[in-house]
Structure formats: C-alpha cells, structure tokens
Amino acid sequence: MSPQPIRVLIVDDSAVIRGLISKSLEQEPEIIVAGTAMNGERALSWMRTNPVDVVILDVEMPVMDGLTALQRIQCDFPDVPVIMASGLTSQGAKTTVKALSLGAVGCVAKPQTASAAESIRVLSRELVMMIKAVAGKRSSTTQTVTPSSSVRTEAPAASPASTPLFKRNIKFYKQPEVLVIGTSTGGPKALAELMPQIPVDFPMPILIVQHMPPGFTEILASHIQKDSGRITVEAKHDQPLESNKTYVAPGGSHMLIGEKNGQKVTLINQAPPEHFCRPSVNPLFRTAAEHYGSATLAVMLTGMGEDGIEGSHEVARVGGTIIAQDEASSVVWGMPAAVVMAGLADKVLPLSEIAAEIKSHCLVRA
Incomplete structure (x- = not known):
C-alpha cells in the first residue's frame, strides 16, 4: 500500500x-x-x-x-x-x-x-x-547507527570516496584553536540552546555556517550575542579572527578562513553553491583544516542534506576532532547523519551534551 x-x-x-x-x-x-x-x-x-x-x-x-x-x-x-x-x-x-x-x-x-x-x-x-x-522523515538514511558503533578509532583514508565506517581510538587531543559549526534545518533553535552554554571567555574564535538567505544572518548573529553574551558578528571579508568572538557566515556568501600578514582572517566570496547551498559548510570546514590542522574542533548540528561532508573528510584527514548531533535530538538528521555514516565522527551526542564535550576538549592538552 x-x-x-x-x-x-x-x-x-x-x-x-x-x-x-x-x-x-x-x-x-x-x-x-x-x-x-x-x-x-x-x-x-x-x-x-x-x-x-x-x-x-x-x-x-x-x-x-x-x-x-x-x-x-x-x-x-x-x-x-x-x-x-x-x-x-x-x-x-x-x-x-x-x-x-x-x-x-x-x-x-x-x-x-x-x-x-x-x-x-x-x-x-x-x-x-x-x-x-x-514531515516525520527525520533521517536521510535507512541504516540505524548508534553512538557506540559510529565513532572513528583509526585515521581516515585520504580519499573520501574510499573511507569506510571505522573507529578511531581517541587518546590524545591537540588543544583546539578554533571551533567551527555547521547547521541548517532546525539550526537556529539548536544554536539558541548550545551557544549560551559556551563561556563568554571561551578561548578561541567560533565560526558558524547556518543556511540562511541574505538579510537574515546579521539578525541571527544579534540573537546569538544576546543569548550567549559573547560578541557575535556577521562576518566580513578580511576580518581578523579573535578568540573572544563568534562569526556567522553572511547569507548568500561562503565564509572561509585565510591568512593576511600572519593573522588568521575570515574570507567572504561568491563562489558557486555547494550542495545547492551558499553559504556552505564545506568551505569553512576545508579551510579550518588547512589553516588549523589537528587543532580544528568541528561540530555538525541538525540539518537537511549532506552539506559539509567533504569538509568533514578534510578535518578528519588532518587529525581534527568532529562532534555530530545525534538523530533523536535533531530536527532533521541529514548533515550529521552523513558525517556519522562516513565514520568521521569522534562523538555522536544529544544536543544537550555537546557544549560540555566542547568545553572538555579545551581543557585537554596534547
């Protein structure tokens, strides 16, 4: 029937x-x-x-x-x-x-x-x-994956296409130097819960890609600042990254990380959409991996589709850490599911536990 x-x-x-x-x-x-x-x-x-x-x-x-x-x-x-x-x-x-x-x-x-x-x-x-x-179709995959069976315990293969589901035993972390977050459907509410749990003096820049049209992301940044008490801005081109600030990708543009005069900066461009999205999570995650290497801490929150999967492969390849939101707490388990199913997630957690996990990484030295 x-x-x-x-x-x-x-x-x-x-x-x-x-x-x-x-x-x-x-x-x-x-x-x-x-x-x-x-x-x-x-x-x-x-x-x-x-x-x-x-x-x-x-x-x-x-x-x-x-x-x-x-x-x-x-x-x-x-x-x-x-x-x-x-x-x-x-x-x-x-x-x-x-x-x-x-x-x-x-x-x-x-x-x-x-x-x-x-x-x-x-x-x-x-x-x-x-x-x-x-509409009740919260998972984009038909395979059930539990946190215990989805975290990685060995270094990923260099080629995303050949990366299997595997596990990596996490014993030593490099102290993170940047936190990058990708999200889409259900993201503003997830950010409204997550960001107030991160301390105002959190010792690194936070960069967020939320799928939104132009004109909305500046307001989203204001909401995040009000909720978290942390300085939050819609990112601009060549803006220096500061440890006490949060940067939101502007609607309709990609946000990347670059360097200028020895200083890490945000780069904004109008390159073609990825996964039909601009901003896309991919450019942010890829350039975080390029400039911060294993000191990258990436979080994939609720979202539709698979945007960010290629960038997540890059974060994993250089030894960065990836946290994925679990299915039960996601509005749509698409973007985090893609990361989990590729075996790239170090942790798969309910939204309510992600902030504590982020904070714990900042206290662990290599």
Whole structure:
C-alpha cells in the first residue's frame, strides 16, 4: 500500500502567495495541499478539525501574526512542524529569525521574481525537499547507527570516496584553536540552546555556517550575542579572527578562513553553491583544516542534506576532532547523519551534551 501523502496547510494573508505556494507543490505526488488559511486564527480553527503534517506560515498577517500563531501551534499541535515564509523586509527577517529560534524548523523566502513560473520553480526546489525532511522523515538514511558503533578509532583514508565506517581510538587531543559549526534545518533553535552554554571567555574564535538567505544572518548573529553574551558578528571579508568572538557566515556568501600578514582572517566570496547551498559548510570546514590542522574542533548540528561532508573528510584527514548531533535530538538528521555514516565522527551526542564535550576538549592538552 502506498504511503499517505504529506498534508500541508498554507497560511498567508495574500491569495497570490497562497496560490504560488500551492502551485509549487501540486506536481509533487507525495505532497498535497490539504488546506489554506488567511491568518493564524483561521489556521488554528482549521487544524482543530483537519489532520495536517506540515504548516507553511506567513510571518506578517492581520488578526493573528505568524509569531503568535507559531507559539499557539507549538502548544496545541506540538508534533506539527512549521516552516516560516518570509518577505525580505527588515521586520520580516527579524520576526523569522525569532520564530526559528523558538522552534520553527525552517524558512523560505517569498517569491521576488516577476515571473510566476520562475517563482514556482524556486519555491518548489526549496519547499519540497524541506517538507519531506521534516514531515516525520527525520533521517536521510535507512541504516540505524548508534553512538557506540559510529565513532572513528583509526585515521581516515585520504580519499573520501574510499573511507569506510571505522573507529578511531581517541587518546590524545591537540588543544583546539578554533571551533567551527555547521547547521541548517532546525539550526537556529539548536544554536539558541548550545551557544549560551559556551563561556563568554571561551578561548578561541567560533565560526558558524547556518543556511540562511541574505538579510537574515546579521539578525541571527544579534540573537546569538544576546543569548550567549559573547560578541557575535556577521562576518566580513578580511576580518581578523579573535578568540573572544563568534562569526556567522553572511547569507548568500561562503565564509572561509585565510591568512593576511600572519593573522588568521575570515574570507567572504561568491563562489558557486555547494550542495545547492551558499553559504556552505564545506568551505569553512576545508579551510579550518588547512589553516588549523589537528587543532580544528568541528561540530555538525541538525540539518537537511549532506552539506559539509567533504569538509568533514578534510578535518578528519588532518587529525581534527568532529562532534555530530545525534538523530533523536535533531530536527532533521541529514548533515550529521552523513558525517556519522562516513565514520568521521569522534562523538555522536544529544544536543544537550555537546557544549560540555566542547568545553572538555579545551581543557585537554596534547
């Protein structure tokens, strides 16, 4: 018997946007638009009498706005994931980042192109994959991997393609000099939990790639600074890395680590997307491995797809340390699963235990 299609509720005060989102999904046989609503109040009323698997929620609406509706949905329907649809306005971006930190699983930008066909194509590419990932399909792999069977205990092969599942016995760590973090779907909420647990005087720079469009990452950096008390900025080109700062990759650009006049700096570029992502985790992890070698501490948090897997191979190849978030605590176990299944993770941990593991590494000397 064929599985039931994923039932989606679209909530937006614009009939045009509701129509565009509906059309972007209608060609996908595994998804049906079960209903639409023009504000949060009507959405909640509809959900009380109709089953739904995923809600696509506008940020700015009359009667009941998206942020209020999100909190009500989380209270009344805690198992239903919510994807925020945001216009690229300053206020829309602020509200969206707030919603993501509260537990919305992801966001998509509302169509900005003049062509309806192009808008539908862009929306379809983003939404279909995200809906499938969050609608109870949390693992991107069919193989179950437990922490005890997934950590590495020997040096990885140089070629990523030939790297098997193996274990490495970790006895000696080089004192980390940089912490790099990659995340995507579910990342803002994971960062809101993780970053306050890291001390303000944490003795190394922290660099974060969170998949987000332009205009959102500066606000994300402000949220992280407010939550953690640690100076946090949206990274700029040729910005010196300082031990007491956190750097967030700017939306729409890759963030790398380079050197200038003997000083480690952030490099920002517009190179092609990797795994359909810009920023991608790969350039950050690769250049961290290049410039810090075995003093690299990398963390892969919840996220859809496999972005960062090639960069993780580089971190492992040079002897760096990789921590992956476990399946149970991930919104989508895609990016960390790829690391685990490749045998690259030194530890596979619940989100609640990752900060303690990070801190423990900073106290261990080679």
